[in-house]
Every structure is written in C-alpha cells, then in structure tokens.
C-alpha cells in the first residue's frame with residue numbers, strides 16, 4: 001500500500017493515476033482536517049482562514065441555505081453540528097432564522113473550538129451557540145437529544161463514516177433529521193492545458209485533502225445501514241469559470257501539502273499552480289466539483 005512517504009515516480013504515472021477513484025481501498029495520505037491536532041499553529045491558522053473565507057463564498061453558502069431551508073426546525077429546536085470547525089456554518093444557521101434554535105458544535109480540534117467561541121461571541125450569538133471538543137465517532141451527548149444533526153464537509157474527513165452515522169442516529173430524536181453535505185471529490189477538476197497531468201493533479205489534490213474523497217457515492221447505502229430513511233438528495237455543481245475565488249483558495253491552501261504527499265512530482269504541481277494563477281489573471285480560469293446534500297430521517 002502506498003503511503004505519503006512514497007517517492008514520486010515518473011511524471012503523472014504515479015500512485016494517483018493507478019488508483020481507481022471509486023475504490024473503497026484508497027491508500028491514505030494525511031488529510032489535514034483529520035490530523036488537524038498534529039499541525040503546527042501556522043498551518044492551523046491557514047485552515048481557519050480557509051474555512052472562514054469559504055463560509056462567506058456565495059457559490060458555496062447557497063448550497064448550505066438550500067438544505068437548511070428544508071430542515072423545518074421548530075422554534076426551539078436543538079441542532080448538533082459535528083465537525084463544526086470555526087463555527088461558520090453554525091453561525092449561518094443561527095442567523096438565517098428568527099427562531100431561537102440552539103446549536104451545539106463539536107470538533108476534535110481545541111484550537112478550532114476556541115476560535116469558534118470567539119467568532120460566536122463577536123456576533124453576539126454565544127447564548128444560542130455552544131462549541132465543545134469532541135469526537136464524531138463517540139459523541140458525549142445523551143441518546144435521542146437533538147432535532148437535527150448536520151455534517152457539513154466532515155464525513156469526507158473522518159476515520160470511520162459508518163460509525164459517525166451510527167452516532168448521529170443515536171443522538172437524534174425519533175423523526176429527527178440528519179443532513180450529510182459533502183463533495184464527490186473524484187469530480188473535482190481544474191482546467192490545465194496538459195490534460196493528463198491535470199487529471200493526476202486533480203486526483204492527488206482530492207486524495208491529499210480528503211480522507212474519504214468518494215464517500216458520497218456510498219452515502220445511500222451507509223445511511224440505510226445506520227438505520228436512516230433517506231428523504232431527499234440535493235445535487236449541486238459548484239463551478240468557477242473566468243474568475244476563481246473558492247477553488248483558487250483550495251488550490252493555494254493545499255498545493256504545498258499535495259507537494260509533500262509525493263503523489264505527483266513537485267515540478268508538475270508548481271507548473272499547475274502557476275497556470276491556475278495565470279488563468280485567473282487572464283479571466284480564463286475553470287474549476288468545478290459536484291456536491292450533494294443527503295437528507296435523512298431517524299424513523300419514529
């Protein structure tokens with residue numbers, strides 16, 4: 001099994017190309033969100049900036065608003081966000097409704113929980129938002145407590161998605177709603193003149209950043225196994241054509257980690273990232289990825 005320590009081989013004929021993107025048996029590299037507690041403070045600050053800027057990108061937040069508007073939360077609903085990061089999604093949910101809903105965010109990173117509390121206080125939302133350190137695989141909450149559980153771009157990062165869904169089921173009230181929102185990162189693609197190398201860089205980026213890059217392909221089955229009834233699936237394409245902001249930030253944030261992973265030669269990544277910047281300057285940038293919101297109910 002290849003690891004991040006494997007040396008890069010010839011141009012693009014690497015581990016990345018040999019992998020079947022639909023395979024369950026994808027060799028692991030060190031997903032920075034999964035191993036966030038091993039990162040140095042400057043790398044954590046980079047992730048904080050990326051999460052906050054992403055949470056303000058209209059192309060991205062409208063996908064959140066689409067599923068959030070379907071949650072049908074009661075006036076005093078209790079919501080759990082697993083993998084809440086800087087709390088940007090919890091803050092969006094709290095501010096898009098005039099209801100007095102209470103949101104608990106849990107995240108494995110003490111550093112992110114600390115900034116999530118600060119951001120919530122800054123927006124005077126601290127009475128309705130609570131953030132705690134916790135592991136989505138073993139929630140501290142009592143069973144049957146929440147009206148809704150949200151997993152917003154976290155299932156692609158966890159060690160064991162099935163266990164996380166099982167825990168979400170346990171803490172939901174009967175007839176409570178789960179939303180699992182994430183990308184299908186085998187569909188992540190950037191324009192690059194050398195199409196063969198571009199495809200390898202796309203997949204190397206997906207493998208570097210996401211522990212489970214194709215987990216959404218298995219979500220119907222995973223939800224059914226956990227006992228959920230699937231109620232709706234929202235399918236969305238996020239694309240930036242001409243200008244790049246969301247995908248530029250993704251490329252800039254993760255290109256150094258992709259280079260460290262050895263999945264593609266560093267020279268190819270340097271060429272690729274320069275080409276992305278040039279494409280933005282010349283208004284001919286192209287990048288896209290498919291995202292899905294799986295909405296499911298714990299049976300009554």
Ligand SMILES: C[S@@+](CC[C@H](N)C(=O)[O-])C[C@H]1O[C@@H](n2cnc3c(N)ncnc32)[C@H](O)[C@@H]1O
Pocket residue numbers: 033034036051055082083084085086087088089106107108109112134135136137151152153154157158159
């Ligand atoms: C991509 S971020 C998403 C944060 C937030 N949901 C958002 O969309 O802005 C993924 C988050 O999941 C957290 N995470 C990963 N694995 C986790 C686990 N097993 N338990 C709790 N949090 C986890 C990471 O620390 C990180 O903050």
